[in-house]
Amino acid sequence: xxxxxxxxxxxxxxxxxxxxxxxxxxxxxxGGCWCQWWRIAGVEHWKDVQGEVARGRLCRQVQxxxxxxxxxxxxxxxxxxxxxxxxxxxxxxxxxxxxxxxxTEGVWFVGCFFIRRGHRHRGIAELLLSRAVEDMGRDGxxxxxxxxxxxxxxxxxxxxxxxxxxxxxxxxxFQRAETSRAxxxxxxxxxGNQG
Numbered sequence: 001x002x003x004x005x006x007x008x009x010x011x012x013x014x015x016x017x018x019x020x021x022x023x024x025x026x027x028x029x030x031g032g033c034w035c036q037w038w039r040i041a042g043v044e045h046w047k048d049v050q051g052e053v054a055r056g057r058l059c060r061q062v063q064x065x066x067x068x069x070x071x072x073x074x075x076x077x078x079x080x081x082x083x084x085x086x087x088x089x090x091x092x093x094x095x096x097x098x099x100x101x102x103x104t105e106g107v108w109f110v111g112c113f114f115i116r117r118g119h120r121h122r123g124i125a126e127l128l129l130s131r132a133v134e135d136m137g138r139d140g141x142x143x144x145x146x147x148x149x150x151x152x153x154x155x156x157x158x159x160x161x162x163x164x165x166x167x168x169x170x171x172x173x174f175q176r177a178e179t180s181r182a183x184x185x186x187x188x189x190x191x192g193n194q195g
């Protein structure tokens with residue numbers, strides 16, 4: 001993790017919008033997403049949400065404290081992001097064949113990562129994931145799920161691995177779930193607070 005000792009990870013707070021907006025830039029991280037892809041309701045069309053509508057939604061979610069995530073900083077500048085929520089907060093997942101009909105109580109989901117260009121391939125996403133797992137456990141998660149990209153050791157364009165890689169999740173104790181389907185890797189980690 002070259003240079004990771006200079007990285008500071010902080011929880012997103014309602015006053016963290018300026019840092020997140022600065023990190024995401026005018027493209028909203030990627031393609032005007034602004035971390036709304038998983039949140040889109042079934043009656044909406046993505047092309048009507050992406051961009052300024054998505055930006056406004058994320059701003060409101062952050063300021064209301066209803067968006068969960070962790071930010072990475074280097075020398076005071078935001079350089080990385082990882083989002084996570086209770087899976088029930090992501091309507092798109094509830095409609096997915098990989099998740100439809102599966103339990104949601106105590107289940108959280110790692111939505112995406114965004115690392116600033118020039119800071120990628122330094123282990124920042126893995127530092128963010130490690131902290132996110134701690135935070136979700138603190139907030140009552142019993143199971144954490146994700147849909148990372150299975151790169152099989154092949155290099156992929158950064159935009160294609162916004163959900164992370166299977167290898168990174170495996171290093172953090174995640175295992176492939178039985179609900180995985182062809183082409184979609186669903187990974188899970190069960191936490192110790194199974195009560």
